[in-house]
Amino acid sequence: MNVTGWQRDALLAVAEVVVLAVILVMALLGNGLVLVVLLRRRRHHNPLHLFMLNLCLADLVVALFQVLPQLVWDAKGRFPGPDFLCRLVKYLQVLGMFASSYMIVAMTVDRHYAICCPLQAHRSGATQRWNTFILLAWGLSLLLSLPQVFIFSRSEVAPGVYECWGNFAESWGLKAYVTWMTLAVFILPVVIITVCQPGPAASSAFCCPLPKAPTARGGEVSAAMSKTVRMTLVIVLVYSLCWAPFFSVQLWAAWDPDPPQNGAVFTLLMLLASLNSCTNPWIYSAFSSIQLYGKLINILCLVCLIQTLYFILYM
Template sequence: MAWLCNQGGNASVNGSGLRPDNASSPCDASAPPPPVLVVRNELVARVEVAVLSVILVLALSGNLGVLLAIRSSRRKASSRMFYLVKHLSIADLVVAVFQVLPQLIWEVTFRFQAPDFLCRAVKYLQVVGMFASTYLLIVMSIDRCLTICQPLKSLQQRSNRPYVVCSWVVSLLFSIPQVFIFSLKQVVPGAYDCWGDFAQPWGARAYVTWITLAVYVLPVIVLAVCYSLISLKIWRNVKLKTQREARASSSSSSAAGSLMLSRVSSVKIISRAKIRTVKMTFVIVLAYMVCWTPFFVVQMWKVWDEHAPEETAAIL
């Protein structure tokens, strides 16, 4: 957007009625250059508001529905799996309320319309939910891996509470840098926004890379290892059952054969129940990867490519 000198010698914005606070200064050669005025693309802003609104409604309704379903099912509410699902839903609600909702309001107002302490609190809570949902998903995947690959050891473990508490504590601690990086700053004369202050030129790159590794890359590696082990164990189990069923069918006329067939059938039912929980967790992991991959790709592009457009994304 070009700055022009009008007939009165004052500075104005080409194609807009907006003026900076010092617009009355004369446009002569000795005058300092006028400040850069940031004007957003309103069409893109409307699309962002619409998308964030849909995400907010789906996240709130979906996770509240899961919590209500767990609450109404007393028999399942005490199981380890449903305990993990409950906390994962709580973490997703934290993301919806403290990340999506503030971002939605921010897109509507364009500038952060709140004091400095709320700026720091919002940026802190935005990352808490992101860390918590990631690490709880890791705990859930490891739990399913142990249940399938080492069932006896899994039965000895009565509760996942220590791992859940550890996930929340680590999330709260890892989010602390947000409080010191972000604050309410004057971005143009008379306009304030919640802005990050990074050491130049490596600060933003180091921080975004660290968040990407801690929230996306390393967790995805752990999840991939867990589900590779689960897939291998299920494949071997199915192969073994097929061999047992073939032997049982060949001797089904005898009492021993009937007993073997009954045992195979009972084991098969238990395995189906376990596989259902594995499928559910796998769908959650797949949704996690699909949703977060574009975000972190754009964030890394933003800080590592000097020619990346300014409209790509805000840094975390």
């Protein structure tokens, strides 16, 4: 019975490592490529490009400081580091979650403002406006991640066994912590995003009254805005699909006295949230002129060429 349980846990650990490795590679490739392209076009940045650049940075934080440490952690079986590293990793893991989530919120609020109040948006100065939203998203992420430093530490979970563990002074501390994280990272952003999504109802209820003014490029601007809105909707939909299972499982584990924490489905669902950091650059590529698939194929061909030359020269 013990042997069977150990084999099942070992297979599950291997599955976790494989899933995390795939997510890590996809997130680094996709976000890295989009980031390079956007930086090369920095002279022609529009608000959407700037938001996507910061969203790529947030997703890279998730990949490097959430997925990668968790991958090493799962591969080794326990946290391989001192107390300072434990607190730092836990802080950066949540920072990526907050930043990725809040950058999507900032982008949605900005698009709502640009569509519903274009004249006010133009008068207030576009550059200052979207920089403010981005700075607010990063500032809130840095601030709201601070409790991680005080909650988690390198603790002795068994005689002679140390782990990076969360410590709560009260028995209800874990429930309060998970509920707060669900509200701050998922539910509240989804509510804001839902309210700010442009549409007939939102336009009549929340938008500023606009005087009718003819524009020479009205059709072109309308088409570009429509594409931007569709892209934002897809990003938000994928965001919700990735995060909803994760937080549902987290709430279940915190509030249920006997949750199936060792089940394969239960465990792998908790890894699904990181998949959101892989999807954003590909969604952006599909709705823009960035041919991400072609660039990825070029990189893979270059890698194959280097491997072939290495094999010919040294084998």
